[in-house]
Amino acid sequence: MAKRKTIFVCQSCGANSNQWAGRCEKCGQWNTIVEELSNSGVGAGPKSATASGRAAPLSSLSGKAQDAARSTCNIAELDRVTGGGFVKGSAMLVGGDPGIGKSTLLLQAAASMANKGHNVIYISGEEAIAQVQLRAQRLGLANAPVKLASETNVETILATLENENAPDLVIIDSIQTLWTDRVDSSPGTVTQVRTSAQALTRFAKKSGAAVVLVGHVTKDGQIAGPRVVEHMVDAVMYFEGDSSHRFRILRGVKNRYGATDEIGVFEMSQMGLKEVANPSALFLDQRDEGSAGSAVFAGIEGTRPVLVEIQALVSPSPLGTPRRAVVGWDNSRLSMILAVLETRCGVKIGANDIYLNVAGGLKISEPAADLAVAAALISSATNSALPSKAVFFGEISLSGGIRPVAHAPLRLKEASKLGFDSAFTGRIGSSEKTSEIKLTEFSDLSTLVSEIAADIQQ
Numbered sequence: 001m002a003k004r005k006t007i008f009v010c011q012s013c014g015a016n017s018n019q020w021a022g023r024c025e026k027c028g029q030w031n032t033i034v035e036e037l038s039n040s041g042v043g044a045g046p047k048s049a050t051a052s053g054r055a056a057p058l059s060s061l062s063g064k065a066q067d068a069a070r071s072t073c074n075i076a077e078l079d080r081v082t083g084g085g086f087v088k089g090s091a092m093l094v095g096g097d098p099g100i101g102k103s104t105l106l107l108q109a110a111a112s113m114a115n116k117g118h119n120v121i122y123i124s125g126e127e128a129i130a131q132v133q134l135r136a137q138r139l140g141l142a143n144a145p146v147k148l149a150s151e152t153n154v155e156t157i158l159a160t161l162e163n164e165n166a167p168d169l170v171i172i173d174s175i176q177t178l179w180t181d182r183v184d185s186s187p188g189t190v191t192q193v194r195t196s197a198q199a200l201t202r203f204a205k206k207s208g209a210a211v212v213l214v215g216h217v218t219k220d221g222q223i224a225g226p227r228v229v230e231h232m233v234d235a236v237m238y239f240e241g242d243s244s245h246r247f248r249i250l251r252g253v254k255n256r257y258g259a260t261d262e263i264g265v266f267e268m269s270q271m272g273l274k275e276v277a278n279p280s281a282l283f284l285d286q287r288d289e290g291s292a293g294s295a296v297f298a299g300i301e302g303t304r305p306v307l308v309e310i311q312a313l314v315s316p317s318p319l320g321t322p323r324r325a326v327v328g329w330d331n332s333r334l335s336m337i338l339a340v341l342e343t344r345c346g347v348k349i350g351a352n353d354i355y356l357n358v359a360g361g362l363k364i365s366e367p368a369a370d371l372a373v374a375a376a377l378i379s380s381a382t383n384s385a386l387p388s389k390a391v392f393f394g395e396i397s398l399s400g401g402i403r404p405v406a407h408a409p410l411r412l413k414e415a416s417k418l419g420f421d422s423a424f425t426g427r428i429g430s431s432e433k434t435s436e437i438k439l440t441e442f443s444d445l446s447t448l449v450s451e452i453a454a455d456i457q458q
Contacts, residue, residue, distance in 0.1 A: 008033045009190045036185045068257050071118060071168060071210065073109040077266060077275045080304075081237060081250050083258015086113075086169060086210035090257065091201040093175075093230060095215040096239030101248050102214050103127075105239070105266070105273050106171050107135060111144035118168040120145075121161065125152040125177030139272040152187065154180040154196045158203055167209045172200060174214040175229070197229045230254065241268075245361035247282070248273060252302070262302030280307035280418055283360040289388035293380030297372035298391040298411035298423065299364060305407070305414035307391065309359040310369065312376035317353040328358025329369065337374050337396060344400030345446045349381050368405040370396035371424065374445060378452055386452065387422060391415045394426040400445045402426035412437050424448065 008017045010033050015026035023030050070085035079085050082092070096102045107122065114120040124132055129150050136142045147164070151157050157178070161167060172178070178196040179187040186192070197213060204211040213233065230236050236254040241247055250264040265279040276282050284307055288294055293312040298305065317323065326334050334356055341347040356373065358364055371394035379386045393411055395403040404426040412423055416436040427441050442448045 006035050009036050011188075011190050014190050014194075034185070034189055036183075036189060036191050070257075071113060073112045074116070075105075075109055075112060075275060076277070077264030078105065078109055078250065081252045081258075081262045081264045082235065083252075083255055083262075086212075087234070087257045088168070088210055089205055089208045090235065091197075091204045091211045091213065091233040092235040092237065093197075093213045093215050093233045094237045094239060095217045097217055097241075100239050100241055101266070101268060101273055102239050103173055104135070104139065105248075105250070106173065106212060106214065107132070107141065107146075108139065108272055110146045110169060110171055111136070111139075111141040113169055114144045114146045119147075119165060120169045120171075121147045121149065121164065121167045122171045122173070123149045123151055123157055123160075124173045125150070126174060152177050152179060154178050154199050158199065161203060161207070161209070166207065170200075170204075170209050170211045172211065172213050174216060175200075176216050194229060194232075197232055201232050240361070240363060242361045247276070247361050249362060259302055263304065263306075280305070280414055283308045283362060284418065287359070290385050292383045292385050293376050295372045295376040295379065295386055296391045296415075296420070297364070297369050298393045298415050299366060299368060300407045300410060305410045306362070307414060307418060307420075308362050308364070310372045310376045311357040311359055312373065312380045313355040314349050314352045314377060314380040315355075317351060319353075322351055323353040323355075325354070326356045328361070328363050329356060329373070330365070333367070333370070334373065336398070337370060337377070340396055340398060340400055340445060341374060341377065341449075344444075345449045347378065347381065347449060349377065352381075366405075367395040368393045370394060371402060371426075371448070375424070375448070375452060378449060389420050390422040390424060391420050392424045394424075394442075396445055402442050402445055402448065404428045412439070424451075 008020050010024040010026060010029065012029040012032045013024065013027040015024055017033065020033055020035065024032055068087045070087055072079050072085035094102055094106065110120045110122050122132065127150065129148050132148055133142070149160060151160070161170060175193055175197055176188045179192050180195050180199065183191045183195050200211050200213065234256045235252065238251045238253055240249045240251055246268050248266040248268055250266065252260055252262045254260060265276040266273040267276050284296065287309050295310045297308055297310050299308060324331060324334065334354065338350050338354065342350050372392035374396060375386060375392050393405060395405055397403055408425065408428045413436070415423060420437065422438040422440065424440050424442070427443055440451070
C-alpha cells in the first residue's frame with residue numbers, strides 16, 4: 001500500500017509547504033499552518049490511472065447573448081447590490097463579522113422569495129432547526145414556506161437538494177462548518193472549505209439554483225479560508241457595520257452579473273433589518289452643524305451618491321509620538337494629507353494628536369474624500385466651524401493640487417436635494433456644472449485653506 005503523503009497548508013492564505021513552521025512565509029501569519037493529506041480532495045496530485053477526456057464544443061464570440069435570468073426578493077437594497085436579483089445557476093458568497101446580521105438578512109430574503117412561490121431551502125450548519133424557527137418567529141416570518149435543515153456533511157446536503165423539486169434558492173450557513181468525505185481533514189480547514197465550496201458551486205451550475213454561501217471573516221475583515229473560494233463563486237458581498245451603530249451596509253466587491261462597489265444600506269431593528277431608501281439623510285441625522293472639525297463629504301458608492309459627515313479632532317499631544325486614530329478611512333492616506341498640509345500649505349498640525357471618524361459606520365475608500373478630510377482638519381485646528389450648508393469632494397495630489405473626480409453632477413444633485421447650497425471641489429468641466437448649487441472650484445489646496453480661513457473669520 002502506498003504511503004499517504006502529508007503536506008502543511010496555511011489556513012490564512014492557502015500556501016503549501018513540506019514541513020511545519022510557526023510562521024507562514026507567504027502571508028506572515030503565526031500559528032496558521034495545519035497538516036493535511038495531499039492525496040485527497042481538490043488540488044491533489046495526479047492519480048496513477050489516467051482517464052481519457054472528451055473534446056468540448058467550441059463557439060465564437062458572435063453568438064446571441066442572453067440576459068441572465070434573475071429572481072428578485074422584494075428587498076430593494078439587496079436586489080440593488082446583486083444587480084437586480086439572484087441569478088439562476090449562480091453562487092454567491094456573503095461575509096461579515098459575527099452577529100452583524102448575515103443570517104437575519106438571508107432569512108428575510110428567503111422568506112420573501114418563498115412567499116412569492118419560489119422553492120427555497122435554508123440549511124444551517126451552526127444552528128439547530130429550533131433556533132432558526134425561533135428567529136423566524138421573532139422576525140414575523142414563521143408562516144413563510146421556507147424548507148429548513150440542519151446539516152454539515154456536503155454529501156448529505158447534495159443528496160437532499162437533488163431529492164427536492166428544482167430549488168430556486170439555496171442558503172448555506174455557513175461554509176466553514178461543512179465537511180466532505182473526500183477530504184481527510186477537520187471542518188474549517190483550507191482544503192475542506194475549498195472542496196465544499198467547489199461541490200456546491202458545481203451543483204448550482206448543474207441544477208440552475210442560486211446558491212448563497214455564508215462565510216465568516218477574520219480579524220482583518222477578510223473572509224476566512226483561501227482567496228481561491230472568492231474566485232470560485234460568481235459574486236462576493238461583505239456585510240459591514242458596527243454593533244454600536246444601527247446601520248448595516250452590504251457591499252458588493254465582486255459580481256459577474258452586475259456592477260461592483262454597489263452598497264445597500266439597512267437599519268437594524270427589533271423586527272430585523274429594514275431598508276434605508278435615503279442613506280444620505282440617515283448618515284447626516286443628528287449632525288452638529290455648528291461644531292468645529294465637521295465636514296460633509298459628497299461621495300459615490302457604486303452608482304449611488306451618498307453624503308456622509310467627516311469628523312476630525314486635532315488636539316495637543318502629551319506624547320513624544322502623536323497618536324493617529326482613524327475609523328472608516330485609510331490611515332496611510334491621512335498621513336499623506338497631513339504631510340501635504342504641512343509642506344505645501346504651511347499648516348503645522350503634525351505634532352498634534354489626530355482623530356478622524358466617518359459618522360454612521362460607513363467605510364470610505366475613494367480618494368475624493370481627501371478634500372473633506374483636509375477641510376475638517378483645518379476646521380478643528382482653528383476651532384472654527386465650516387459653512388453648514390457646504391459639501392466637499394476632490395482628490396489631493398502630493399504637489400498640493402486638487403484634482404477633479406468622476407460623477408460630479410450626481411454628487412451635486414444629491415447635495416441639492418438634501419438642502420445644501422454650496423460645494424467646494426477641484427476644477428470640473430462646464431458640462432458637469434449645475435445651477436442648483438453654488439460651485440467653488442480650486443486648483444490647489446493652499447487656495448482652499450485661505451478661502452476656508454477667510455470664511456471662518458467672517
